[in-house]
Every structure is written in structure tokens, then in C-alpha cells.
Amino acid sequence: MALLGKIRNNMWLVVILLALALAGFIFMDMTSAKSGGGFGSQTTLGEVKGEEIDFIEFQRAEEALYSGSGEVYGRRESLWNYFVEKAIVDDITSSNGIAVGADELNELEFGNNLSPIMQSYFRNPQTGQVDRNQLNEVKTAIENGTVTNPEFANRFNELRKQVIKTQKQTKLSNLVAKAIYTPTWYAETMDKLNNETAEFDYVSIPFDSIADSSIKLTDEDFAAYIKEHESRFTNKEEVRNLDYLTFDVRASKQDSAAIAQRLTNMVEAFKNAENDSLYAATKKGFMMNTYAKMSDLTGPLKEEVGQIGVGEVYGPYIDNGIYTLAKLVSKKIEADSAKASHILRTVENGDPIQLAAAQKYIDSLKKEIQSKKISFADAATANSQDPGSAAKGGELGTFAPGMMVPQFNNAVFGGKEGELYTVTTQFGVHLIFVEKLIYKTNEMKYQFAYVGEPIIPSDSTINSIEDKVFASLDATKTIDDMKKLVNDNTQMEFAGGLKINDYTFGNLAASEVTRDMVKWAFDEDTEVGQVSPHLYTINDPNFYVPSKYIIIGLASIDKPGIASVSSVKAQITDEVMKKKKAEYIKSQISGTDLNAIASKYGVEVEHANNVTFGSAMLTQGQEHMFVAKILQLAWCFCWSGRRPVWCLCS
Template sequence: MAVMGYLRDRMGKIVAGVIGLSLFAFIATEAIKSGGSFFKGDNNELGSVGDEKILLDAFNTSVEQNTAQFKQQSGQGRITPQITSYIQENTWNQLVSQAILKKEFDKLGLTVGGDETQEMTTGNNPSPQVIQAFSDPQTGKFSHENLLNAINAIKGLKEDDPQKIRWKEFVINLIDGKKTEKYMSLVANGLYVNSLDAKDSYEGKNKLANLKYAVLEYNSIPDNKVTLTDADYSNYYNAHKGEFKNQQETRDISYVSFNAAPSAADSAAVKGQLDKLLPDFSKSTNDSLFVQINSETKTPLTYQHKGELDPKIDSIIFKQNPGFIYGPYLSNGSYKLSKLVEARMSPDSVKARHILITPTESGGTLEKALARADSLKKLIESGKATFASLAPVFSIDKASGSKGGELGTFGRGAMVPAFENAVFDGKKGEIKIVTSQFGVHLVEIEDQKGSSKVVKVATVDKVLSASSNTQSAAYSKAQAFLISLSKDNFDAEAKKAGLKIAEANDIAGIASSLPGLTDARDLVRWVFKASKDDVSDQVFTVGDQYVVARVTEVKPKGTLSLDLVKKQIEPAVRNEVKGKILSDKFAAASSGSSSIEQIAQKAGTKVLPLQNIVFANPVIPGSSAEYKAIGTAFGLSIGKISKPIIGQQGVYVVSVNSFIVPAPLTNAVREKEQIGQALLQRSQGLILQALNDKANVKDNRAKLL
């Protein structure tokens, strides 16, 4: 029983390990973006990598596991649509990367032998994941003996036992992780940094330049003074074509929304409900029951310190006497009434130990559990036994029982209310019997520290929501607008109705929210089923908004055409055209000038100094990174004036006053190691991206999720 209990305690960590070991951290990122268009086929086929299918059922199972792990690690019980989308994206990336790497492993013949597997699990140097899963959560100490006992217990289980299945999955993922290590090691062994690389890196970080520059900024020319031609757009597009690669299909929409948020009348009606409850709440002698009957949120009454109450009442309640009622007040989308039930001084923390007894373990009834607790209490009080000796034998809480029942020191909010009230309201040295939802506790209060005021507040709330009349009015307006639409008149009809058109661009197929619209998954799903210029076939409910949308652009996976990026690149194209004008201005000013000061004066600007600039950090203080300008300066001879340089903020001319050359690099080993480490970190993500691009990944998530 002890081994199986230990094993059950560790299964949570093993499950987390199975999830975490699916891929290493460099795989479980958003670095890999997959795309693809939907094709007719199996509705359970979420996507594929080459000829290997990724099935919807398997994906959903992985999402559930990753969600459980997220909740465990973050302590969050509620998962927002945004977090769900993030987990889904990471899960997809994991499954795609696993499929891609499996093909690479098979191609290279990478294996993990039986001896390696044994060493990772039960050997003298087990995997860090095994150590983590089988370490004491209190001390962090790893027990090799406990590990072996647990594995022997697993071997005795039936093949379909969930614990045995999880262990097998855990080992399989350990093996996959080891294969990935080997694969990445092969890559690392192919990276090489020579002495010239080290020298260039050293000088780039340590060679200093003192220079001066003049700049004609782009904003010195009004935008309306520049006319952009098709040739200007084409030239810029062709020069930067590699920047317009779409990793996955995206879409743009325009939409109008109709507000169905609670109206002033709705607010008054909800507030009025609490106004009617106020007299009865004031006279109530059972505030806990009053809350349970009248409040939409059934919050138990517990003692709280200053700073733990709703900010709207925290500073007010602590100055009042019991019976004081504040409200109705609006907080977090609800109207509330709060009544100060009790105020008292209380310890800040308590040290306690317990023995937990359940009816099941003591004969089947609560009375028998209470009787056993009373018997143990008498043994301790009579001196015939100690608390520490009884806890390992009688407590079903084995984690604390093995330590004599010790729970450590804790503050309010750490324990269930019944247990908390007993130890905080009792006295140091007192032994008490307490019943909670977990069973019967025999509790000893070992110590109490500190003292501060706590309050018990009863709060009745009513959620502020839109009435059916408010919702119906907003929906009717949205429906009337929808009926008036065709593919060609969206903008005109919106203008006629006095509606503001909003835009959402570059929407991914699995997006769960859009700018200004949360929980918009249904709308996004329609967007990816529609074609360009299609108007939504229904009014979508998104939070407290009713939305009607039109697809304005479909941007396929791959290099986007000039037409699709024309609006996006317009500012850069305009600056490029301005750059030519300003370059000509500097060139004209350079004619007959012998110094940068003369050039600046003729061009109508001034010369500014720059001290101690390094090549590796090409930032002009007060401006931005100017790679071309600073890079040009480091290639100039001292005193030479550069030609006009088209930069980020404007057009520059520079001249170097002096260089401060660092001492020669005598030992390149450390520099090589730093460069090599940076290359290694970059290579892992780049390899996966390259493999992904080559792998023929098809992604149907936009239609199936």
C-alpha cells in the first residue's frame, strides 16, 4: 500500500513529465508557424506532415494534457480563450515538430539502446525528469530506493492500468528527448568558429569611433509633397521581397459592431434589486445564510486582512463597526452590498500538525471517526503516546503523517475554513478535533505568531447584465444592417447608418480574439470559410457586441504579392523616395565643400558629435539604430566625408575624427565559446524552421477548431 500510495503521489509529476518531455524548450515555442489551405477529406484530420496525419482526437488529448499542466504550474483554475489559443498553438507546434524530427531520426538511424534507457530511468545517473518526478516535494531530495520500489510496483500492474500506461508514455518521451539531444549534438558538432570570427567579434564590441554627422530627416518633407509611382513600389518590393513571406494563411476583415452592453436602465434595475435587499440584510442575524440565498456568488464568510478585500471597500470596512453595510456599489461587473459581520485581532500565522481520519478508514461512519480522534487525543493528553508517534500510523495524510503530522507555518487562506478557524481561533498548545470536507482532523496548535486586525465580510452581489430589451434592440439593428448588405455596398451602408468601420488585419486561422473583440472564435472560423469580399451570413455574438463583418483580403501562405503588401509598405516607400530627394540635396551641398560643416550649412542642417560609438551597438542617442550610417563610419578613413547614406530616420553624411583601437586579442578561446554558444542557440530554432519549410505541412485547424 505504501508503494502504491507513493506511486499515486508521483503520477501527477509523471503526467507533467510526459507533457513536458514531448519536446525540449526550443521546440515548444512559437518559432514554427505552420499554414496550409483546407482540402476535402477526413473530418478528423487536423493536418499532416508529409504522409503522416495529425488527427483531431490526438490533438485534443494533447491539448487537455497541456491545459492540465498549465493549470498546475500557474495555479489558475479558469482558462481564458487567449490562453486556450496559446496552448493549442504550442500543442500544434509540438506535434508538427515531433513528426518532422521522427523522420529525421529514421533517416539518420538515430536510436536509443536498452542500456541508455535503463541509465536514464533506474541507473546511477537518471534523467533530470526522473529525478524531479521522484523527489520529495518538501525537501527536494531524490530517493533512488523509492524510484526502484515504484517501478517494481508498476511492473506488477496489468497492461491496461492507467499508471502503467502513463509510465510507458513517460519512458517513450524520455527516449524521444534523448534522440533529439543526439540530433542537435550532430548539428552542434558541425558548427565552427575560427580565429577571424573571434577577432571581428572582439573588435566590433571594443573598437570605439568618435565621429560627427549631419542628418536631413524624412519628416522635413511633408508627405503631401511626395508622389509615389508604381515603379517606386515595385523597386522597393523587389529589393525586400524576402520580408514578405507569410508563414501561414492570414486574412483581413472590416466589421461594424452593435453594442449590447448593459444600458443605464439595466444598471438602475440591478442596483434597485440590492436596494430592496438592504433593509433585510441590515436586520439579518444569519449573514452566511442570507448570502447563500440572495447572492449570485456563494462566497463563504472568512476572516480577511487589510488589502485582501475588494479595493472598493478595503479602506472603508476596516474603520467601521460590525453591522455596517456599504453599497450598493459597482465592482468587477456586479453590483454589491457588503456587511461587516465581525472584526477581531488574530494571529498572522500558525504552526500546526494534524492527524486526518476518514469515516472509510475508521469503520464507515463519521461518529466512529470522531470517536477514534477522541481516543487518540486522550492518549496524547495522558502522556501515553506522542502526537509524532501516532501520526504516521493513523493519519491518512501520508505526506504530513511521515513527518509526525507537521503542516509547517501558514497564514490565513492556506487551509479550508473549518480547519483555519480552529487553529487561528484556538490557543497555543491546544489540541482540538475539527471536521472538514476531508474528514476528521485531530489538530495541535504548536505556535501562533503576530497579531493584526481581521474582518469577516458578507457580500451579496447581482451581476450587471444587459436586459433582453437592450439585447433585442442591438440585435435588431445588427440584423437590419446585415439585410441591407451585398458584396459591394458594405462601406456605403455603414456610412449611411452612421456606423464606424473597424479593421482586423493579419488574422491567423486559430485566433480566438481580435482587436476590440474577445472570444471571437466563431467569427474567425467563418472568416476562414469565406472568400474575399464575402459578407458574414449571420450576426455574430462576441461578448457584449453584435458583429457583422466582411472579408477584405486573403493572404495565402508563401511570398505575398505586391498588391497584398502595398498598403503595408507605403510608409517605407515614401521614405525611400524622400531619401532620394534628400540625398540629392546633400550631394549638391557637397559640391565645392571641403568639410562636413560646410555641407551641413549649405543643406540647412547642423553637425552633431558622436563619442565612443561601437560597431556592435549602432545606436545614435536620441534617435534609433542606424546600421548603415554607423557601419559606413567604421569603414571610413579618418577625416574622410561619406557620401549621403539613406538611413532609418533620414539621410546622413558622416566623418570620423578618430578611432580608439583596443588591445590585440591574445586569447580567442573565450570569444570563440561565446560566439559558438550564440550560434548553437540560434541554430536549434533555425533548423526546425528549415525542416518545417521543407516538410510539406498541411494545416486544417482554421476549419476544424
């Protein structure tokens, strides 16, 4: 058990090992599913219309498009769906003579009619517009054969495949759309439905007017509901159903007290620190780059900020599961927004030679502007390397605190109107002209430095909980044994309808661990009623400590066909409850007096006018089926809609 502490103390090494292990896991998970034959067959993920989807190609596309970012199983599922779609589109379009020519592709990639794929990939997040400069640089490099970055080359090739697939799909959709016509009978029917109006009084009875406890649900109710929605609950493949127990790993009172004491011991040193930013950083904290309004502060600090003097430390207090110390570094009445312009000389990757040249260039421009030899706007137009603002004389418009990078933000909101300021950011060297500081609220704003420690279980607490759960697992061989572990703190949960390629279930986030659980459920040696011999650990994604231990058992197996009640019961309980409540409410309503019905359920009679099938908006939302019923009938009736039970007279 002491090994856990050593691992957490060497987390950098664990991260590397996990990355290597995950890479191996991914490969084995994709290629080892009951396949025989040579190496070639083992790298085939699947087959669509006779076209094999190869693992190597899949992995290359994943690396190029995602570069390791995003949730691994979610991105892989998305990419798999893309490969399947592409195979289908390629098959259909090739047989129909649909293709994308070289000139057309060039227009989609670099022309005035950019593909949505290119627009998304090359959009500047700050301006929201396509970065034409970057796109033109890519085009030039491709045309001149000067692309030297293999990662970028792979990524662009994958983008090109998506552009071609999307364009083919668009052409195919247009072809199908042009081939479809609207029959006269359908047009006349829809015209009638969308133009025939109804005026009626109605009562909307909410489902929560009936307590859940007053409705008894039986397996027969669930079975009937499944039968009514057979197409929705028909499994095309075998599914497996799990029972599982979750044991939460939480900090003990002793853990919490020890963390609070460690923070308390820092108060004086934090208060006396001359460099607040440095002190906070050495304690894994941080200092705010901007000033915050009282309403933007969190936790108890929001209520106490008015009583804290500059230089004082507040805390420790609990904010979002973290014991925190907050030192008030400064406070001032800051402008609510500002209007400014700038001239940028770019510096690539912090290159010191470029940086020195940029600073010299900006200093020279600053002197020219201050001596009135040139206006700021003219200097910006002629010299700024920010194409978005240069064309407007360097104008950036009006912006609020925090919208610009910290150095830029502090120069503007810490400066004076009409003054020039030089700052260096990750983009390069800026010459800033503060045109106007706009004060609307004159509200005091605060700058804090923070030090905190999350309230997480100690090694001894983790080891103690793990030992107890392991002991329980050792004595648990069947699901009947699992049921004996249920108590006030640990409830049996159910995950139904799991497919062989699923990677998450219940409230558990997708991870290698949840994927392992599903793989165990589908292992050919796993039997119904059996409990997995493995203790599954779910780690806190932020603090790399166990947050849950899980014991699982295989509850049942559903062969292809209509789903069993047990496999979908948790999923449809709310729907079946509403159906039963609707039946009960309708059984309790007699007569046609809407006022009496409304009074019985504590609601009001409402009136609807000029309601059509096409615009079936009532109190609770769109109710097309309900309105369709109205347009056919002219007496009082009750109807169970998507949300409440409706009663009306037309």
C-alpha cells in the same frame, strides 16, 4: 427573440448542447476541407515527410493530455505543432540510429534522471517537488498490470510518447552541437567585439518628442518598409483580409437602475440574516473564508470599511462591473503569519468509514500528546501521512493567512499559541499544533459576506440591439454598404493576413465564432467585397450573454508572395511611424554640439564608459547595432535604434 431569455434560464442545458455541437464542429472542421475519397483519407489531418497524421490519433491525444481543459483552438494548435515536430524528429533520428531503449526509458520515467515531461506532470504544486509517492504507485501499477483506469492509461501512454520524443530531440541536438566548431576568424572577431571598449557621450531622443500628427504616412512609406523587410512579409500561402464592424451590447441605464434596485431591496434581509454564509450562497454570493486587510479590499468598500459596523450592510456599490452588497461579518486584529505543525490522517474521496477511523485515530493521538506520553514531533514522525512534514516532526514552517485551506487556516489564525486543534479538510483529518502567532503590523482585518449582480443587458435590451443590427445586416451586401454604417459608436476595423487555419484576429478572443468567420472568408463561394450573411455573436465568457455583434466582409485576397500594404498596414503602422520620425529627427539635426541637440529636444547628454558589443546596455536597453557603429567610427553621428534616435560623439 424571446427564445434568448428561455435559453439563459436553462443554461445548464445549453452548456451540454454546446459541448455536443462543439465536438461535432471540431470533427467536421478537421476532416471536411475539400477532401475526396473514402473514410480513411478523410481522417488524415496532414502529412509530414510521408507520414500521415491521423485525426483519430490526434483526438485521442488531445483528450488524454487536455481532458477538455484550456482554450480549444490554442491547445489544438499546440498539439498539432507537437505532432509535426514528432514526425520530423522520428524521421531524422531513425535515419541516424537514434533511439530510446527500454532501460533508458524506465530511468526517464521513474529513475533519478527524470524527463522534464515527467517532472512537470508529477510535480506537487504545494511543495514544488516531484511527488515520488505518486510516481512509485504508477510504476508499481504498470509493472503489476493493475492499471484499471483507461483514461489514465491513455494519458500515460501519451506522456510516454512525449518523453521519447523529447529524449530523441535532446540526443539529436547534442549530436549537432558536437559536430559544430567555431572557426578561428569567428572566435577572434567575437573576442575583439566583446573586449574592445568604447567611451562616448550621447543623446537619446525619444520618438514621442515628435507628435504623430506631424508625420504623414503614405502607402509608399508602407510599401518601402515591406520591401526592406521582404522576408518577414512574404506570405508562403494565400491570406485573406477582412473588414468588420463591431456593435457592443451593453446594459442600458434602465437595466442598471433595475439591478441596483433589486440589490437595494435585499439590504434589510441580508442585514437580519442569522447565517450570512447561507444567505449569500442562496443569492449566488459568498462569504470570505479568511480576513482581509483594508488594502486588499476592492472598489469603494476599501475607503468606507472603517465606517462600517459589524452586522451592517454596505451598498449597493459598483465593483468591477458588478452591483455589490457587502456585510461586515467580523473584524479583528489577526496575526500576520503563524508557525504550526500538523499530523494528517488521509481520507480518500470523503469516504465516511475512512473519515470515522481517521477522527478516532487523531483523537487518540491528541490524548497521548496532551498527557505528555509522547511529544507532538515524535507523534507526527510516526503517524502522519503527510510525507513532506512527517520527516520534520510535522513542522510546516511559517505561513501567512490564506496560504492553507480555509478550515486549516481558520483553526490556526483563530486559535491560541500552544493549543491543539482538530480539523477536517479535503485531505483528511488534521491535528494541528499552533506554535507561534506572529504580529507585525497589528492592523485591523475584516471578514465580509457578499451578494452581487453583474451589470449586464436585459433580454429586452439584447433583443432591441439584435433587431437593429439584423436590420442593418439585411441592407448590407457589400463592403461599401458596411462603410455607410460607420458612426461615432461603430468604427470599421481591419484584420489582415488571415491564414486558412487561423482561429482569431484583432482583439477578439479565440472561439468557435472567430473560427467560423475565418472559415467564411476562405469559403470557395466568398468573393472580394462581399459581406457575410451571418450575424456573428461574441458572448461574455463570464455571464453567457452577448457582448458584441459583428458584421464581416472580405476586403481582399493576397496570393503567396510579398504581402500587400492593406494586409499588414495595421500591424506595422507603429514601426513605420518610428522610421519616419527617425528620418525627420535626423533631418532636423545639424552640427556636432550634443548639448545643443539635447537642449533642442529637452533631454540630457549622457555618458557611457567601457561599453562593449557584448554588453551594449544603454539608457533604453540593449543596442548592439548602435554600439557596433560606434566601434567602427570616431566622430559624431545620429542613428535610429530600436527605441529612440541616438546621437553621439566618441
